[in-house]
Amino acid sequence: MVRAAAQIFIDDDQGYLAWQAAHPDLYVINAKRSLNPNNLVLHRTTCRTVSGTPTRGSQWTGPYVKICGTRSDLDAYPTARPCRICLGS
Template sequence: MQRFVDDDTGYLEWVRRHPDGFVVNTSRNPSPSYLRLHRGDCATITGNPARGVRWTADYVKFCGDRGELELWARTEVGGDLQPCPLCL
């Protein structure tokens, strides 16, 4: 699992190389109330940001396989991942 904070270049490279991977979008201090799970190729987390100009500034990204992200959410944050309604 990789964490991207203030690193749009690294994040966009990761999703380019791992289109079948998964991404959790969450606040800078992850909270059980917002742990949005996306497929790596979801249009809502790639390309141009819908809000602002950066992907990893206000929100951070945790990237990896689904199982490790689900385990991280439960054990480290104490919450469940909320699937993106557009890609999952």
């Protein structure tokens, strides 16, 4: 079986939250809806900026969308910057 590649959640908070609950050990890229490659931030699924209660407005997957997967799935987005909170050294 071929493993699924990165999943993108747009206007689908329920899907995103379900994915997050199922994959607490994976990674999430927070992206503008346009997927502007200059505005991508890589987080651990459990980072407080991408889980819990949304910090920007009331949606997780509205103006900003979530690209979810393993680290290698997300290698498809090489311009993503690591979050300083959850991936900072």
